Amino acid sequence: MSALGLRIGRLRPETTALFICDVQERFRAIINRMPQVIHTSRLMVRGAQALNMPVITTEQYPKALGKTVTEISEHFAGSSSSSVFEKNHFSMIVPEVKTALDSYKAKSPIKSVLIAGVETHVCVLQTALDLLEDGYDVHVLCDGVSSQDPFDRKYALKRLQQSGAFLTTSESALFQLLNNSHHPQFKLISNLVKEHKAEIRKT
Numbered sequence: 001m002s003a004l005g006l007r008i009g010r011l012r013p014e015t016t017a018l019f020i021c022d023v024q025e026r027f028r029a030i031i032n033r034m035p036q037v038i039h040t041s042r043l044m045v046r047g048a049q050a051l052n053m054p055v056i057t058t059e060q061y062p063k064a065l066g067k068t069v070t071e072i073s074e075h076f077a078g079s080s081s082s083s084v085f086e087k088n089h090f091s092m093i094v095p096e097v098k099t100a101l102d103s104y105k106a107k108s109p110i111k112s113v114l115i116a117g118v119e120t121h122v123c124v125l126q127t128a129l130d131l132l133e134d135g136y137d138v139h140v141l142c143d144g145v146s147s148q149d150p151f152d153r154k155y156a157l158k159r160l161q162q163s164g165a166f167l168t169t170s171e172s173a174l175f176q177l178l179n180n181s182h183h184p185q186f187k188l189i190s191n192l193v194k195e196h197k198a199e200i201r202k203t
Contacts (some may be wrong), residue, residue: 005126009112009137009166011176013051017101018044019144020057020090021117021124025066029116034154035203038071040144040170041116043196045075045082047174048114049184050192054104055082058092060123074092090123093130112137113172121156128165138165139173170196 023041048055057068057076067073068084069185076082085096104110113136117124124145128138137144140160147153161167168176174189 007137007164009168011112011114011139011173012179013053013177014108016112016114016177017054017056017104018048019092019113019115019117019127020045020055020068020072021115022058022060022065022119023069023072023117024062025069026061027065027118028069029060030148031146032148032150034118036200037116037118037144038069039145039196039199039203042072042075042139043143043192044074044114044116044144044172044173046192047170047177047189049075049079049081050188051177052081052176054100054110055079056092056097056100057082057084058087058094058123059084059098060090062086062087063185087111091126091130092123093127093134110136112139114139114168115139116141116170118145119147119152120145121147121152121159125156125160128160129163132164139168140165141170141173142167143169 020041023038045055048126059068083100087094115124115128128140131138157167171193178186178189
């Protein structure tokens with residue numbers, strides 16, 4: 001909160017969680033710009049883990065839509081700060097996720113949530129609205145969200161901004177979390193970003 005009472009959306013590792021919404025196998029072939037969503041989600045998971053941030057991932061009806069893509073899920077093994085939940089509701093804010101978020105908040109005051117995933121105009125939008133309603137600052141990673149139709153994505157982002165969500169990018173968010181080049185994870189995060197940019201150029 002600024003001196004004028006405005007929300008400015010400051011990101012700090014100790015008060016921020018990462019949400020990965022339904023980046024599943026079934027969507028790989030049908031979501032516009034899905035390779036970028038996958039690469040950006042993976043970058044954010046690796047960055048969040050390096051910064052000891054909680055990572056909450058959901059899977060929409062995985063019996064039909066498949067599990068989280070392996071490019072992302074392979075980074076969950078052995079991570080005590082990463083949790084995966086199945087859901088049938090569009091919003092990620094189901095009882096199990098609320099419980100997990102509350103358990104993280106008992107250790108550190110989570111105030112902000114970063115979101116990547118699909119689809120922007122359905123599950124991402126409804127998740128963000130629920131979080132905003134619960135008083136969280138919500139930061140939508142524009143390079144990490146998409147829909148089948150770019151038109152839906154475009155107007156979902158407008159709707160999110162109208163509702164009070166912050167629109168950002170993965171690189172901007174990660175460097176805001178670092179705050180400065182003296183952070184012990186600066187070199188690691190910088191290398192992850194460089195690797196990510198190289199991967200995106202290939203898609």
